[in-house]
Amino acid sequence: MTTKPFLAAILSSTALLASCGSPTGGETTAQSTPAPTMGNTTATPMGEPQVTAFGTYDEPWAAAFAPGTSMLFITEKPGTMKFIDTETRRTGTVTGLPRVDYGGQGGLGEIAFLDSQRAATVGSRTIYLSWVEAGDSDTRGAVVGRGTLNCGTEDASCKIEGLETIWRQTPKVTGRGHYSHRIVFSPDERYMFVSSGERQKGTPAQDTSNTLGTIVRLNLDGTAAAGNPLAAQGSPSDQIWSWGHRNILAMDFDAEGRLWEIEHGPAGGDELNLVQKGGNYGWPTRSFGDEYNGTPIPDHTADDGFIKPVIDWTPVIASGNFFIYDGDLFAPWRGQGIIAGLKTQALIRIAFDGDTAREVGRVPMGERIRQVVQGPDGAIWALEDGEGGRLLKLTPG
Template identity: 60%
Template structure:
């Protein structure tokens, strides 16, 4: 292990203030950060815990110090964070690797937390090939069995949900997993696959958040009349972070086009406007109609131009970092930072941006409140962050 210490936040004051129901602070912000009264001072002590081949997601096995890390090309490792020993994982699915696709998210049932690795229910997402050069995201469920000291195996892995329709291209799968606070439902992000218009099609999964039973069947309460029964919200682009706050509300962060990254409070049956409305523009400079108060679409809590390019997000629940509990932490790719957001009711405000000097793909909270981040790309490091 290699340990360093950095002061990750600049000390410039917060310039922009969020407003309820409209785009909040974050527009045109480059670096922000200020330790607030009574807060942890923004300094990280950083410890390296090895590197990975294009890591994409990570999750602690509940009740343990074991961190499961997925690698985009289709492999996975389990890291014993107490001693950095890595365990190989077998029984993984065949993935369609390329572009933004491959092995994706990993999640465990929070209720299975018996303080030993043993056998656990595991959920994985990945990209599955289809006919005629098409592909789409899939959600699978199996049992993670760790019967050996050096390896674990996934047994009985079966696909319980498929993104439909499968389409050409290799972008915007999203496939992030979030369990409802009561542990009874799965919320799954389903990106619009760079096809745009299907985000407004109620008979397509593309550009949606879906709500499922734990076995992958639609939750069944029909959030949108006439739509596919598993659709919870629509009009999304490429969601790469989802989490529930302390009040049990679901939030998501998604990539805009050229500008217009969004943090949204997800409401049942809401339409977030893509591609009819966006505060960004097309990559070729073509205009997209901006949101307006009367356009009938749900509005972002924060919009970022220039973009932060989110990789994932988590609401911090621990007490290791004074003053951080209840704040949202977003892993930044293009921004190469951890973006801190405070939530007050339905108002969201970016309060700090911690420069990490590398693209950050994933951020998770450890059992004792430490933060664990994965750098993006081949050789991406696993870093443990504690107050400096």
């Protein structure tokens, strides 16, 4: 473990605003710098977060604390899951994982727990995962599974038992991008929302007979929830909550119960959206970005019939994920969205005001950031992208 000064001097403002110029939208992994060696705690300038490294991971993709504990679980895209007790620094590997179709943007994805199962030890509790599953004829798609995570108290062992697939992205298609497959639960934990990317196919996002380019609203067992806007159309349309999306890698509910999402645009046009029941967000018919080959895409207009982004970014930020901070350690940030920036190599802060929002600051990190989560004590934990991606803890300096 190493503690080091904050990285603000590493990046210039020009580097922070670098545009994403490839069809991956900034999502492909990149090599991280070597992990730091053991060292002493170093004081940082007043007002700058202190950054402490806690080890490295192989293409980390998602992370979540088991509610009520100091145990952080981390998925690695090739198909493994690790854990670290952030108080004792005990580490281990989780067994009982599914076989994943690894390649491109696909592999093992999201991890999610129910806050209602909060307890002082991990013990035995429900765990939700997403991953990419192979189909026939070189096709693949995202799936969500549910199982029971059992962790021993005397040894460094954790195992997922009874894992079953409860939802599948429909249809499976060729290609290895834009799975999305983020998971978030409604504040009352009655529903599970899953982002389903349009798989780099574009037009399915405007076709509500499939779930590509949508956010689906499900019961906790993966079945379509009652009251969805297209329920009368039957399966799989009855799963859909909103559509016209591209590649959603960030979702969270605010304190008022509003669902926000951030999605990757093409060459420009990353979006923060307030998710509405039955909302059509316009992709690929409208975007504030252009195609990667330079072909213009019509911008949103007041009368186009689509829901407009609350914030759009050009150059792109290429979000990894985001969460809305509700801790005390960074008290001035309470209620703000904290975004993991891949292309920007920064944490991006956004402030909400009812149904509106604005960017209010960036914290340079010097590497692509794949995931950010809030720790039990209000510290912010960040995962660097790529092979050897470091786990970093941010605390006030």
